[in-house]
Amino acid sequence: MPMTQEISRVVDLLDSSRNVIFGMDVGEARAIVARGNPDEICRIDGHFALVGTDGTTVRMVRTLDRLMRYFIAKRASGPALVISDRIDAIHRWLQCNGLDDQFHPSYTRMVPAHHVVEVRLVGCPDPNPTYQRFFTPVRGTLPADEGAIGERYVRAVYDEIVKWLQTIPPQEPIGVCFSGGIDSGAVFLLAYHAMLALGMNPARLKAFSLSVGEGGQDVDQARAFLRDMDLDLFLEVIEVQRDDIDVVDAIRVIEDYKPLDVQAGAMMLALCRGIHRRYPEWRYLLDGDGGDENLKDYPIESRRAGTELTIRSVLNNPMLYQEGWGVHSIKHSLTYSGGQSRGCARSYAPAATNGFVTLSPYTARPVIEVAEAIPFIELTQWDEERLYRLKGEIVRRGVRAVTGLEMPCFPKRRFQHGVMAERAFADLFPDSPNTYRKTFLALYE
Numbered sequence: 316m317p318m319t320q321e322i323s324r325v326v327d328l329l330d331s332s333r334n335v336i337f338g339m340d341v342g343e344a345r346a347i348v349a350r351g352n353p354d355e356i357c358r359i360d361g362h363f364a365l366v367g368t369d370g371t372t373v374r375m376v377r378t379l380d381r382l383m384r385y386f387i388a389k390r391a392s393g394p395a396l397v398i399s400d401r402i403d404a405i406h407r408w409l410q411c412n413g414l415d416d417q418f419h420p421s422y423t424r425m426v427p428a429h430h431v432v433e434v435r436l437v438g439c440p441d442p443n444p445t446y447q448r449f450f451t452p453v454r455g456t457l458p459a460d461e462g463a464i465g466e467r468y469v470r471a472v473y474d475e476i477v478k479w480l481q482t483i484p485p486q487e488p489i490g491v492c493f494s495g496g497i498d499s500g501a502v503f504l505l506a507y508h509a510m511l512a513l514g515m516n517p518a519r520l521k522a523f524s525l526s527v528g529e530g531g532q533d534v535d536q537a538r539a540f541l542r543d544m545d546l547d548l549f550l551e552v553i554e555v556q557r558d559d560i561d562v563v564d565a566i567r568v569i570e571d572y573k574p575l576d577v578q579a580g581a582m583m584l585a586l587c588r589g590i591h592r593r594y595p596e597w598r599y600l601l602d603g604d605g606g607d608e609n610l611k612d613y614p615i616e617s618r619r620a621g622t623e624l625t626i627r628s629v630l631n632n633p634m635l636y637q638e639g640w641g642v643h644s645i646k647h648s649l650t651y652s653g654g655q656s657r658g659c660a661r662s663y664a665p666a667a668t669n670g671f672v673t674l675s676p677y678t679a680r681p682v683i684e685v686a687e688a689i690p691f692i693e694l695t696q697w698d699e700e701r702l703y704r705l706k707g708e709i710v711r712r713g714v715r716a717v718t719g720l721e722m723p724c725f726p727k728r729r730f731q732h733g734v735m736a737e738r739a740f741a742d743l744f745p746d747s748p749n750t751y752r753k754t755f756l757a758l759y760e
Contacts, residue, residue: 324390325373325436326408327366328399329383333667335674336361337478348374353431353449360478362679364426366398371436375426376449379605379637380659380678383426385434387442388414396434400667402570406759420570420759421650427642428656429634429680446642450680452687454633459693461705462712468609468685469713473505475676476601480509483599491601492586492662493522493550494533494733495540497710497724498603502676506601507546508718522549523600525586525734528557533733536725543723553589557735560585560743563754568668569660571651572751576661578731578744584665591669598672604662605677608636608655609686610706612727615699626699630691637683703727 331341337360347355349367351374359365364377373396377383382400388409395414399405402420409415426432429450435442457464483489489510491503503522510517524537534552541547565581566572590597607613613636615624629635639653640646651657659678666673676682689709695701707724714722732740745751 324393324395325366325368326395326397328397328404328408329364329366330400333381333400333672334361334363334365335479335482335672336363337482341365348376348431351431351433351447353447356431356449357680362674364400368436373434373436375432375434376430377426377428378678378680379428379655379683380663380673380675381428382660382663384423385426385432386418386423387434388412388417390414396436401664403567418759420756424649425652425657427647427652428638428659430642450683452634452680452684454687455690455692457685457688457690459690461694461708462716464685464689465709465711465713466716467713468682468689468709469501469505469717471679471682471685472501472676472713473509473717475679475682476502476505476674477509477513479601479674479676480506480513480515485515487599488519488521488594488597489599489601490521490523490590490597492583492603493524493537494728494730495524495537495723495725496603496728496733497707497722498606498677500540500603500722500724501606501710501714502601502603503549504544504714504718504720504722505676507549508720520549521551523586523590524550524552525582525589526552526554527560527582527585527735528555528739529736530554531733531735531737531740532728533730536728536733540723540725544720553586553593555585555589557739557743559588560735562744562751565665566751566755567758569664570755571657571660572748572755573658574744574748574751575729575731576658577751579729580661580665581744582731582734583662584669587665587669587671591671598670600666600671600673602662602673602675603677604659604675605637605655605682606706606710607727609677609683610689610709611636611691611702612706614703626695626697626702630695630697630702633687634683637678 344359345367348365349369362378364381364383367374385398386405388395397405409418431447433445493499526534541550569580637655
């Protein structure tokens with residue numbers, strides 16, 4: 316029989332101050348994770364990436380809007396389990412300890428969102444992690460009533476914003492990454508309404524919109540949105556030059572190479588840096604990331620040859636856009652996971668590397684729980700156009716029910732496509748996905 320060797324070191328490089336946990340402290344939450352009971356872990360309210368140890372077992376969990384990676388390094392004194400939100404932080408630790416010859420970025424592993432990843436503290440042979448869900452929302456249980464669905468969904472978003480606002484020191488300003496689209500528009504209005512309801516000064520609030528070079532359509536859309544609501548005094552445009560957008564730098568920051576995530580990450584990085592330059596002490600930001608995933612508002616392009624998505628796969632697979640095909644699927648990436656569990660790097664990493672504390676309320680489990688309960692098949696009858704129209708109706712009606720405000724809804728446009736001219740965008744970003752992948756791998760050559 317093979318002999319096993321206990322791991323002598325767990326290196327937790329995560330910044331615990333980035334956890335936002337309601338109703339308990341981080342130590343209590345870690346103790347719950349250490350016990351490994353999925354039902355208990357599901358009751359941890361908030362946004363977190365946590366490690367717990369129980370004898371020779373390490374357990375790791377994270378929510379959808381946090382990143383958590385790990386690497387097992389072999390040492391003469393016994394293996395070490397290194398945990399961080401960043402690949403480069405793991406690499407630096409290995410360099411400092413003379414172990415970087417074992418490293419390749421593809422050898423790191425991502426903790427998939429909403430799962431307990433358990434690693435037994437044995438080495439030689441390397442331990443094989445196990446996965447157990449701690450969040451499994453029930454699907455399709457709401458009535459097929461867009462108004463009732465909207466109120467439930469937007470109320471859940473509002474409740475998350477309220478909880479988060481109450482954790483922020485009363486003198487601190489609060490920004491919203493804002494394009495005037497459905498998701499960021501709703502987040503801004505809900506934050507504004509919540510601040511008034513909580514007796515907070517709404518002058519602390521700003522809507523930050525990005526404009527690159529000659530600009531794109533987002534700034535005009537943002538102005539129109541806020542003007543319609545008679546709230547245009549809250550808009551602040553962050554203008555940057557075309558040369559401020561660096562594709563290689565974006566890949567370095569988000570540590571990924573998927574073209575759409577690199578593009579969105581590059582723009583989020585420019586926005587965060589622009590805010591930081593103008594307001595060096597600003598810390599708190601809200602964004603609308605996750606809204607498209609919840610309400611399945613991505614072009615399926617099922618008629619395009621070779622596509623792996625159809626409306627049936629989108630509507631039949633639970634949390635497909637949030638988690639990808641699932642941890643037991645052959646398509647699941649051990650290095651990155653899948654869906655927004657992977658793609659959250661596009662917003663999390665640019666904000667974190669610039670010192671911001673962020674909330675993406677659409678990624679909160681109570682919000683996803685409502686979204687998964689929507690009877691999409693009954694409401695759409697498998698029709699893609701009906702699916703794309705659904706999001707605007709649900710959110711618009713929900714905002715009206717929660718705030719009394721009539722929110723304008725503009726056609727969908729990706730963040731990266733709205734902040735600069737179309738030709739300038741095409742000149743900046745490569746067409747080939749392989750270019751992005753090679754750029755990422757070159758960082759470690």
